[in-house]
Each structure stands twice: as structure tokens, then as C-alpha cells.
Amino acid sequence: MTDTAPHPSRLSALKTTPLAPGLLLALFSLGTALVLALSDDLTRDAIAARGAEDLYASLAQVLPPGSYDNDPTASLRQMLDGEQPIPVYVGAEGPNVTALAFALTGYGYGGAIRVLIGVDAGGTVLGVRVLAHAETPGLGDKIETAKSDWIEGFAGTSMTSPTPAGWKVRKDGGQFDQFSGATITPRAVVATVHRGLELFEANQAALLAPLRAEETG
Numbered sequence: 001m002t003d004t005a006p007h008p009s010r011l012s013a014l015k016t017t018p019l020a021p022g023l024l025l026a027l028f029s030l031g032t033a034l035v036l037a038l039s040d041d042l043t044r045d046a047i048a049a050r051g052a053e054d055l056y057a058s059l060a061q062v063l064p065p066g067s068y069d070n071d072p073t074a075s076l077r078q079m080l081d082g083e084q085p086i087p088v089y090v091g092a093e094g095p096n097v098t099a100l101a102f103a104l105t106g107y108g109y110g111g112a113i114r115v116l117i118g119v120d121a122g123g124t125v126l127g128v129r130v131l132a133h134a135e136t137p138g139l140g141d142k143i144e145t146a147k148s149d150w151i152e153g154f155a156g157t158s159m160t161s162p163t164p165a166g167w168k169v170r171k172d173g174g175q176f177d178q179f180s181g182a183t184i185t186p187r188a189v190v191a192t193v194h195r196g197l198e199l200f201e202a203n204q205a206a207l208l209a210p211l212r213a214e215e216t217g
Contacts, residue, residue, distance in 0.1 A: 061145075062118030062127035063091050063099045072101065075215050079203040086199070088207060095210035097121055100200070103131060106192030109184040110134035113143070117196040121208055128154040128193055133185075140185035150177065150186065159197045167194040 068091030091099035118126040168174025
């Protein structure tokens, strides 16, 4: 007598094996990885272009136009913050360095605060801007130029003006205003800018050396 009962298909048999969940997960993971890789390829250039635009816009706010005739993003130098290398964007007229900009990180109430500092060749602050932060909206976010002009108060300051004792918020005996209900945030920014001036002073000779041909882009 011939056995005419249907045999399960390979797919049906596969579904019933203990390996099925793992195989399905692997296929799903592979598909997700392919989609992410494709998305990364499609958006990488746009993200890089947007990052370059943001950098140029930020530098223009701390390095006054007309104070240099080169492209600061093509004239990079470096200094150390402890063991951490810090890129320094150099503005120059011909080979002569006229202005510098660099970013440092301080820590406020909400975490890291990324601060961009511009200084002239004499060590006077040209401008300061906050690049990124996670401070409390309505309180600590007054460090943004869109929220208040507090950050503008650093322009014209230096290592000697104010004196070292003045490089604090008023609550701590210094000359910089704090925010109502948010002292930690401005305290962190003031300390970060002051640390930037200390780093500039310590690295001044190397940072202000005339540009070499390979540094002009």
C-alpha cells in the first residue's frame, strides 16, 4: 500500500525547528543593518555640510570679520588641555596671527556645556558662544544668545581684566552676574572661559608663531 499522506514542506519544517527564532532574528538584524547603512550613505554628505555651515557661523560670532584674511578652518593648530588635544582655529593677516578660536567643555547643572572662545593676539576675548548644553529651559538656558545677552559680557575681558578674583559670579565675589535660581550654569561658563584664557597664555608663543605655508590651506 502506498503512503499518500502529504509531507511537510521545508519551510514548514524549518518553522518548527528550535533554530527558527534565531534565524528570524538574524534575518531581521541583517535587514535593519542594510537599511541603516544605506541611510548613512545617503545622509553623510548632508550632515557634513550642515556641520561645516554651523562651524563657520559659530566662528563668525567669536572672530569678527575683517580681523583676518584667511580661512581659520584651514589654519589649525593644537594645544593641550591636560592630556586632551584641543583644535585651535587660527585667523591671520598674511602670516601674522591676529585671532584664535577654540572650544572647551565645562560642566553645569545639566551636564556638559560646550563653549567656543575667540581671543585676539593680545589675549583679549573677542567673543564667546555656547555651542551645546543641556541646562534647564527658562533658567540655565540664558547662556544662549537667543535667550539673553549675558554671554556678550565676556567680550573685552582678559586674564588681567577683571583680576583673578573677579573671574567668578557675583554670588562668589566676582564681577559676572548669575541667573535667578540658576547659579551653577553661569559659574561653569565663567570658569570655562577663564580656563581658556589660562590655556592661551600657557601656549601663547606656539599659537601666535607666524603661519607656515602648509598651515594656510
